[in-house]
Amino acid sequence: MSLPDYRYPDKAPGPRSLISICMAWSLRTLPTLSEDQFSQWGKLLEERTGIQLVFQQKAWLESQMSSRMRELGFEDYDHYYLYVTHGLEGKLEWTRLIDRIAVKETSFFRHRDSIEYVRQYLQNKINNQTLHNSFDVWSLGCATGEEPYSLAMVINDCFELAMLDPYYGITAMDISSSALAAGRKARYSKRRIEQIKPEEIKRYMHQCADGSFEVVGKLRDRVCFTQANIIHARQLPHVKVDVIFCQNLLVYFRRWLRRDVLNALIDRLKPGGLLVVGLGETVDWEHPLMQRTTDDQVQAYIRAEQE
Ligand SMILES: C[S@@+](CC[C@H](N)C(=O)[O-])C[C@H]1O[C@@H](n2cnc3c(N)ncnc32)[C@H](O)[C@@H]1O
Structure with a gap:
């Protein structure tokens, strides 16, 4: 033909x-x-x-x-x-x-409990003085950036509250190049920022001449958008991160693939690292190195300190 x-x-x-x-x-x-x-x-x-x-x-x-x-x-x-x-x-x-x-539906603080769980996790590290290196986060299937910027807001809060230099980085990955481009632009309409609390808007967004809202530079500088296909999770950069945040993506995959992807992601978590998925997204997944946290409002797992 x-x-x-x-x-x-x-x-x-x-x-x-x-x-x-x-x-x-x-x-x-x-x-x-x-x-x-x-x-x-x-x-x-x-x-x-x-x-x-x-x-x-x-x-x-x-x-x-x-x-x-x-x-x-x-x-x-x-x-x-x-x-x-x-x-x-x-x-x-x-x-x-x-x-x-690709369905790119998303919003700031889409599941606030999960984002707040990351705040709590970092806060504990700061309080217990167990934060020794930079705090590294992956946001997988980040769509147009609302998720990684929500994470950046709570992480920045923790560093500022503790009067520490903000030593963190978020790598935001998605398969869609247009979604990534929108994330890099970091501009959102008034309707799209409705789920951000007024005090968070004051601290982290500024209004542009056309009425849209832009994420402030100090957060934008911390978020790096990059194209990646999560089904090839074993080919993702061989680094270890503190938090892997992956919501509303695995749900589109078959069960065996969800398990495969999650098993591959564990290799990228630091000992004691946190994995957060969407509530109910993986009902039958277990891993000997991962312990499900007790909070039933989130689906989160902590990696064992030792293998
Ligand atoms: C429904 S959105 C979820 C966005 C965000 N995580 C949230 O919970 O609001 C799913 C995102 O996953 C992306 N995606 C779909 N398949 C993917 C793949 N194989 N690898 C990486 N990203 C993918 C889509 O482009 C889309 O932006």
Whole structure:
């Protein structure tokens, strides 16, 4: 099967013909995604990201894909599939498609109890004088940055309260490059900061001329956004961190993959390190080095001090 030439003809069209081309594409209805095509795309998505689709998402997948296909001029899913699965252009296109397909729903302090648990964990370390090196955190599946910045707020609070130099770093990882770009920009509308307490807004956000809110520089400087695919957790940087925070991501994976990813992440935790997942996200996971904490409002585990 040959790939369609989705590009415009050699002679670049003028603005009027461009508009008519765009209108023609947007008016054209794409054929329905068949069940076989849905399972073919679902398989590809799961192989590459771990995200498992359910049949009820077929119409949604169709609308996400067809809007992208229209932009490129593809008229059927099979040709687009070939395009996405071949060559360098296919690789680039895949990253754009993932930006549309990955669910990036998030908010500041989405699950406040979990974020506060990290505060308590650090506070104990400071009180017990067991914080010897920098305090390092991973936020996995960080979406558009609200989660790592919420963590930065409580961590910064602890350092300031103890009058210590803020010696910490948060590595925020996600598969979606557009989500990471939004995180780096660190600007949020008024609606998006509703879950931040007024005193936290005063300390950590400043209002921009256009009415949006920007995370202050002292927090932005502590958060580093980087692209990573968590299903390849064993290939993540070989460093040891104090906290791994991973919420509302594993839930999209099959159970065996959730367990696999978690088992791999343990190698990246310092002795005594903390792992926080979403409440109920992994019901059947146990590991000999990890002890579930007693607080039942959070799903957190502490790594044994010694192996
Ligand atoms: C629903 S959001 C959760 C965001 C945040 N953790 C929270 O709880 O609010 C899930 C995020 O995981 C990302 N994601 C999905 N599959 C991924 C993968 N295989 N590796 C890394 N990130 C992934 C998505 O791009 C999305 O930003």
